[in-house]
Every structure is written in structure tokens, then in C-alpha cells.
Amino acid sequence: RGPRREAQGPAGPLLAVVARGPLHHRALARIRAAADRIGDGAPAEVLLLVDVPLESQGRAPAVLAAEPLLPPRTWTAALTLPSGADGDRVAPYVARAFGATHLFGDGDGGVDGASPLPVVDPGPWRYDTAKGAWRPADEVEEGDAADEPSAREVEEMLARGRTLPAWFTPARVAAELARLRPARTRRGLTVLFTGLSGSGKSTVARAVAEGIRRSGRTLTLLDGDVVRRMLSKGLTFSREDRDMNVRRIGYVASEITRHGGVAVCAPIAPYAATRAEVRAMVEENGDFFLVHVATPLHECERRDRKGLYAKARAGEIPAFTGISDPYEEPADADLVLDTTGQDPADSAAEVLTALRAGGWLPGGPDGAERD
Template sequence: MSSLPQPHGGVLKDLIARDAPRRQQLFEESETLPALVLTERQLCDLELILNGGFSPLEGFMNEADYNGVVTDCRMADGALFSIPITLDVSKEQIEELGIKAGARVTLRDFRDDRNLAIITVEDVYKPNKEVEAKEVFGGDEEHPAIRYLYNTAKEYYVGGKLDAINKLDHYDYVGLRYTPAELRAHFEKLGWTKIVAFQTRNPMHRAHRELTVRAARDRQANVLIHPVVGLTKPGDIDHFTRVRVYQALLPRYPNGMAALGLLPLAMRMAGPREAIWHAIIRKNHGATHFIIGRDHAGPGSNSKGVDFYGPYDAQYAVEKYKEEIGIEVVPFQMMTYLPDTDEYMPVDQVKAGTKTLNISGTELRRRLRTGAAIPEWFSYPEVVKVLRESHPPRHKQGFTVLLTGYINSGKDAIGRALQVTLNQQAGRSTTLLLGEQVRQELSTELGFSKEDRHKNLQRIAFVAAELARAGAAVIASPIAPYEQSRKVARATMEASGSVFLVHVATPLEFCEKTDKRGVYARARSGEIKGFTGVDDPYEVPTNADLVVDASKQNIRNIVHEIILLLESSGLLDSNGN
């Protein structure tokens, strides 16, 4: 008989295991049904419903369960659950797929078009998002989950139980992706009876190792490092890097003390509500203890510097329901390093006047960015190596220079000269995306309407972002006449590296006067329609990083100004590379 705690609600709702004999029959049925293609967040929720991670849930919440969870952390049958697990759909999807009570609808993976489950619709309802925002997340409209609720989540929710067809396919770290049943079996095989689960969405360093070891030893338990590898907070380090860090750290634990398993959770950053949810999920995976830290699963502070949640709200919330959940809360102890004794200790146990050292997250990011040393007392060399591989120093990071201006303003000549200069200095691959070249190769079907110009610029932004992500220098020189289009493109490119908007502000009169190809004359005569500066506007950038004018400066001087801008941003090293 298992010595591990019973799942939440008493039974692990492993729908994949339960439906195994019927899966072929269900698959055949799924091919005949209308299909709803799931988003990434919906897929994360679906996976944890199907494998029992969200036990006692057997599907997406109907209206009665949703209302109970939102207002009172309880489903209609009284079961404790703190986060609404909902399947959001649009009015168009409802009408197109015939989603209504009693209907059966296939749920499909957007990544590979595999049918994963069939939902038997119990109800379709319109949630009160204002109440959900206030009760679940606290009501501050700057909260990322509230922004998602209002700006991304669709207007209707669909409730209903699921019939499982397939598990989600993963191609990364497959050996670390345990379902609750698999992880419980793993613990049984190891003979573990007390398991302290550690939730993380960040890299772990020596202090994290020390606090988890201390927590395990104090309770004569083992450690489950259980990081989230689904959707986390925007700006978090990617899970590939984090998992490599956890793998590098694992041998630093005493032999047989710790195990690593990955959790495909879509976090909501809901603070105390989320902490209750995390505790339930860890209990379903077999944990007996759960470490809850300061501001657990909180998104930090809003634009006014006000924290979304109190520092210990999460601990208080789980402590309130500790007996009902059946998991013991382990308060996260802030650890600090004592250089005189080369050890870590909880902050509240350090005597006044004792010398301590620490490195903040901001300082660590600065050291990674600049290549500055990261001491071994803070993190292990093998961990630092992984982080440096994924966070190259500034002078090795990709970036984009976006040149915008009239035709014949000199932007193409500047782009070519800048490419030559960067290639001469070496150090990184340099790509030039000339406006006309992109038109010929990527956008041949597009015209010169405002909509088509927008599409063309976004294609350039996408290519530039992909190249910059790989560490390349990208120079793009479209006309890009519209402010809003430039803003959207810049946001796309900034997700992969620094972006510098250079307005080549050569006056229209000069561009037209020196036009040797005669395109302005053809536009003036009406032969060319929708020509920027003639019968189509150019909106002057309001946020350019550099403004240059080829009618007053030569190309060499303009390129030098751009090089100085890159150097001052740390993107070129001291040798100009």
C-alpha cells in the first residue's frame, strides 16, 4: 500500500490511463467532430487535466464550478480549488463549431494538428471578468493575468468533462516529464515517503541548494525540484536554459537526496491564490511538504512601485487550508552568505554585525551582460557556464539598426556602408535587408496601400528578430512611413535584441532633386500611385535614436555616428568588434 499522500479529492484523475482501452474508438469519433484548436495556455491546462495534475478536475470548469472557485475557492461540490480552469472561446467559434450544451467537440493541438481529447459540453457561459479580476488576481489592471483576461482571453467559457485520446507530445527533456502517477511510482521505487517540493521558474544558485538541503534535513525528507516549464512571467529566462541549470546543480546535492521533474504549468502569477493551487498540484504529484517563499508566484510591483501582493500573503493562504490540502508548508528561508566561515545561513539566524555577502538579480544580470566575474560562493561554476552560454556578453548579442526615410534619402547607401564597416570589424554575422530587395524576395504580392506597407514592415521585423536572436547584426532600410507600423515592428524586434531607429531625415526636396532614376518624376506625373512624399504621407518618427541628414553629412560620417551609438550601448567591444 502506498505511503504517499492521497491525491486531492482522494483519487488521481488520470484520464489518459482511464480511457486507454477506448482511445482508438475515441480517436475515430474525434475525426468526425468539429475541432477547436487550442492555444498554448489551453494546452498547458489540458495536459494537467488529462494526467491528473489538476485532480479532482476531469474537464474545464462549468459555470457553477467557475463561480464557486472565483468567489470562494471552492467548486460546486465543495472541493477546494483556487484558480478557475476555463476554456475560453469566441462567439465566432461557438457559431462555427456548433458549441452548445450536449455537443461533443474535438480539442486539437495547434502545433501538430493532433486530436488530444473530446469535450462533452455542459454549458457555454459569459463570465464576469471584472469579478474574476478582482477576486482571483486582486483587481489591479496592470497585473499580467488581468491584462490577459481582458485583452487575450475570449468572451465566452465552455465547461465540460473530457475524454482523453492522446498525450501531448514533447520533444525536449522527455525523461524529466513525469505525470503525477509516474512521479508517484518513481518515489515508491526510491522508497521516499517524505518529499519537499520546491517550486521555481528561475535558475537556482548555491543559496537555493542550501535552503532546500536544510529543509530536507530538518524534516528527514527528500527534495523534489519541480520547476515550471509551461508559460511563466514575460521576461523570465527560457526553460531550456533553466533546465540545463537544474541538471548542472543536481550533482551538488548529497547522493540520493534530490530528484528533478518538470511541470508543464501555465502560471497566472496570482500570488496567494496561486500558492494554494501549486500546493494542490504538488500533493497530486506525491509531495508531502511544499516550500513557499516571500511573494510566492507574485508578479512583483506595478508601475507605481506598489506590490500586487503582501510578501507573506501566499504563506498565510496555504497555511489556512493546510489541513484540507494535506500538505505541510515549509516557509522559504532567505539565505545569506557568511564569507568568514564560507557558509550560508538563514538571515534571521545571523548575529548582528556579522559580515555577509549577496548578489541581487539585477547585479547578476549585469555581470552576465558585461562578462564580469560571478564568484563561486554565489553560484557553482557549472551553473555559471550554462548561464553564460545562454546570455552572451553585450558585445556578442544580436541587434537591429532600422533605417527609415524617403526614397533616395541615402538610407540604402548608409545601410551598405554600415554593413561593410561591421563586416570589416568582424565578430558577428551582419545581414542587410534593403527595402526593394525585401519587396522582390518576400513581398512580391504586396502593393503600396497602408495595409500592405504594414505587412511588409512586419515581415522585415520578423526576419530581423530571428537573425538577431541568433546573434547577428541586422541592418534594415525600408521606407517605413507610418509611426504605428514602426512601433509594432520595433516591439517584435526588441523581443530578440536591441533596436536602434535611425531617421534618415534628408529633406524631400533634396531626395527629389538628386533622383537619377526618375521615380519622383514618374510619381509627380501620376504614373506611380501611392508614392511616399508625393501622394502618400511620411510620418516623421517621434522616438528616433539617431537623426541624420545625407544632404548635410557624408555617408562616412553618418556611419561613424551609428558606430558610436552601438559602442556606447556596449554592442561593440573595445576593439570595435
């Protein structure tokens, strides 16, 4: 970068912009203002440093989608900076090594006074609804001022398949974000039911699976007993093997999710750490919805036609969940059900209603379980 500028003649100011996410209209307006401020009668050149973490390499296209709206002489480089505060400290030195003379201040505290480059910060900007433009906040009447939607609001709009507002982001950026984060009706999803043996989770899961299938989505049901016979045959009921069984379910579910399908799983999954592993595995590829079927132990025992709980209490079945082995109740369940005295169809309807409300569905539910 440096030698190329020298070959073109005396180097003028070069404003480095470190981009860790998409550039919306507010950021673009502030960058253009900063380039104008340090330019000599014309916008300064801009060096766009796109931070591409190794675990999020798909981020760059969303950043580069805004490139046509940056000042005309903009150069781009993609690199991986350290995460967190370390990246904030290193970025100015990396920018200087590329030949930058100034560093753009994002107004969010990411640049401190130790920067080796002068920081250009245009200050806070707000959208002026009366003029239809982003302007310095102190030039906008309070009654005409609007702020960017929060990251959570943007995610929700994308999840619902809504177009991001044109005043907020360029059309090209909106299209790229929609490609990267498709609507939930087109995203892969894993619905994991967890609960004690006899809680009713398998019955409810089968009914929910049928409802999802009728909605038109591609559906795979991974029932705990079936998985034990077909996927985890040979595993014991030790903690290690139980964990392995649930991990196998999680792996298969994550692959279904990766390909845009819906996986419904109904293992006991008694341990919080293993459920967290499955959530992380799935969320690398799509969405995860955890249903805790919190039917009380006494009700599960009352339903036990095979007498498994009685045998466990008599010591005939070792390490039985809820009796001689713990069930760690989820603190992160997206939905909690108690099927006591409730028709399974009503429980399934409650789950399907939650999935529709979350945007995953269009519109407007036996034997020994010891995994």
C-alpha cells in the same frame, strides 16, 4: 512518485520545490536549510518541480545544472504550470499530488495562506563576505552582507561575456547560462533603421554595415529599395502591402539573427505596430536594435532630388509617408539620429559607438523609398 516511496518503506517528509528559473547559491542554501528543518535528524527528501513553460523549453537545463548541490535524496519532475498567479495557486496541489508533505517558500510571496501543504520558509538570506557563505540575514553583520545581483545585472554580465561570480552561482549553472545566453559578440543581431524618405537612413545604414563587416562579424544588408526589387516585387504601397514588405524584411532578418549573423535593415517602416512585430520576431532568436533617423520633414524635402515630396503635395503620389500618410515615430528607439548638417560618416560612427558600448561589436556606417 507516491507508490515508489511506499515501496521503500514508511514515507518521511518530502519537501516540494517549484523552480521557475536557475537555482543560485542563495536558493540552494535556503532549500538545504528547509530540508534540514523538517527532516528527522537527516535532510528530508526533496521533490524538485521544474516549471518549463511551452515557450521556454530551453530553461530546464539551467535549473538541472544545480541538481548535484541539492540534498542527496532529490527527485526531479518537469512540468508546465499556468503562468502568473494561477501557477502559484496550482503549484501546491500539484506538489501534493506527487506525494509532497511540505512546500518550500521562496520568500517572494509566491505561496499564499491557501496552500494545502505546510510552507517551510527559511526567511531572507544574505551572503556573508567575512565567512564566505550564504547565511540567514539576521546572522550577518551589515558591513559584511551582500545580496544577489539583480536579473538585469546578471543579463548584462552574460551579455558582456563575463563569468558570473562564484559566490553567486555554481560553476555548472554559470556555464549553462552562458551557453543559453552567449555574449552579444556571438549573438545574432538585427539593426533596423527607420525614418522618412530622404532622412539619410540608407546612406548611414550602408556605412554602419561596412563598419560591422570590418569588425569581423557576418553581415547582411537589407536595404529598402533593394528589398522592394528583389523580395517584395509586385507589392503596392497600400498599408497592407507596406506592412507585408516590412514583415518580409523582419522574417529574413530574424533568420539571419537566428544563425548568429547581423542584419542591417533600412526600410521606412512607418507603422509602430509592424515595427513591434518585427522586434518580437527577431527577439525570439537574438537581439534587436532600433535606430530612428529623425531628420525633420523639411530637411527631407530639401534633399529630394527626384521631386517625390512635391508630387505627393500636388496629389500625384497617393499615401506618401509624411505627407498624405502618417509616420508613427518610435517610442522604443535605442538610438535617435538627426542627420541634418551632419556628415554620414559621423552619423554611422555614432551608431557603431552605440553597438560597441552595448557589447555587440568588439573593440575599444537614392531612389524613391515608399515601403
